[in-house]
Amino acid sequence: MKAIVLTGLCLLGLSLQTSVFAASPYAGQARAAAVCSQCHGIRTPSAEAPFPSLAGQDQTYLETALKQYRDKTRKNDVMNAIAGSLSDTDIQSVASYYSKLKP
Numbered sequence: 001m002k003a004i005v006l007t008g009l010c011l012l013g014l015s016l017q018t019s020v021f022a023a024s025p026y027a028g029q030a031r032a033a034a035v036c037s038q039c040h041g042i043r044t045p046s047a048e049a050p051f052p053s054l055a056g057q058d059q060t061y062l063e064t065a066l067k068q069y070r071d072k073t074r075k076n077d078v079m080n081a082i083a084g085s086l087s088d089t090d091i092q093s094v095a096s097y098y099s100k101l102k103p
């Protein structure tokens with residue numbers, strides 16, 4: 001009984017997550033604003049910030065970078081951990097969002 005309830009809760013959590021982060025620039029924007037901007041900033045960060053600017057980057061470049069972080073072919077502890085929880089859809093929408101931002 002307990003297992004059934006837990007499974008149900010997990011499924012609910014999963015479906016909520018996918019509906020919130022559907023592939024649209026707006027879903028990417030919400031996620032980016034909530035998570036990525038804490039380090040990458042909304043616009044270009046100051047020159048001495050250790051975080052690369054994502055605004056205006058090529059969409060394909062961003063998607064490739066995130067997929068490399070996710071499968072750990074590009075190594076960085078912070079980004080490996082973050083990209084590890086992103087789905088293809090998340091990567092697409094977040095890349096689309098940042099590629100459309102003016103640097």
Ligand code: HEC
Nearest residue numbers: 035036038039050051052062065066075076078079082094
């Ligand atoms: C805790 C801080 C932190 C957070 C949060 C964070 N990043 Fe990063 N990110 C970094 C650091 C540090 C690097 C540089 C890593 C390196 O040298 O490879 C980086 C690198 C990147 C790169 C490669 C940029 C380039 O020019 O090659 C991309 C793309 C990226 N992050 C996307 C994201 C996205 C999308 C999110 C949100 C889902 C995010 N990051 C959240 C710290 C962060």
